[in-house]
Amino acid sequence: MLKNNNIIKNNNNNNSWILQRLRCRPRRPFWKLPQHRLPVLSLYKTLLKITELFPEAIHRKYLFYTIRDKFRYRRHETSVTNTTKFLEEAKECRNTLLNALKGDKVAFQHIDDLAWGRKGRLQAILTLLRTKKWKTKTKANRGILRIVSDTRSMESRKKDPHPAYKIPLDRRLYSPPRIQLRLKPPFRKVKKHPWRSGLVRHKVTTQLGYRFWRTRGWKQPVWISMMMKKRIAQHQKKLNRFRVLESHLEMIRVEESVMKKLDRNLSEDIEGFDDLIVKEMKESRKFHDRMIKLQSRSLIDNGDFDTDK
Secondary structure (H helix, E strand, O other): OHHHHHHHHHHHHHHHHHHHHHHHOOOOOHHHOHHHHHHHHHHHHHHHHHHOOOOOHHHHHHHHHHHHHHHHHOOOOOOHHHHHHHHHHHHHHHHHHHHHHHOOHHHHHHHHHHHOOOOHHHHHHHHHHHHOOOOOOOOOOHHHHHHHHOOOOHHHHHHOOOHHHOOOOOOOOOOOOOOOOOOOOOOOOOOOOOOOOOOEEEEEEOOOOOEEEEEEOOOOOHHHHHHHHHHHHHHHHHHHHHHHHHHHHHHHHHHHHHHHHHOHHHHHHHOOHHHHHHHHHHHHHHHHHHHHHHHHHHHHHHOOOOOOO
């Protein structure tokens, strides 16, 4: 008995621990919580504001584009360890920027080297551009022009291909020849198929009275046929509803007239029923009249309308 009691106690303890864990589990992931989002956004804004304090335009431009690209590239990060690592890097960047503004020569020289292409990615791009030669044809220079127009890495280009996020190479670092600046898109020949002589357009009027153009010789897509079928079924349903209400109204009025002939007190019990049906009919009368007009027009167009009758 003691063993059984101990087992039950252990099970209860385990269950309570699991329930406590479920209660403590966050309903939303950490990157959607305001406790995480607000510090990240404030850090991003402060970094962009610090870049505006630099005196030289080339420093401001380089820092602004680099910070924006780094934050945008890592916006979908879901790992906790990676997120903390990237945030620590951003804080270190903020400290170096502030130190450079305060007068730290080492920090300012590091930023100056990065902006002028003496370090980092810009240095690799400039060395590549110096080794390559410009050719007379624009098609041969397409690869070099891509590097000049967008200095981002291939991963960030794939992630954000929109031209609004491009980081062009500064003209103060490298100026390509004037003739080769414009990148023409590749010319593609458009295949022009001759119009078939057998195909003729003709106007069709549907059962509901709608008119549209159809081409003889072309098979109508299935989805258009199914759409027309569903519309016809829906319209027919509404018309049937109106006719049923008409029959009910006629039946109640006949019954009321019979009851009046027999006894006036009996007819008072039926009064008011026809008003409810008339209200229902008012809503669908407009649709009914419009559909009758359209159907009569379709009969005239198809030649099934007999004028002698």
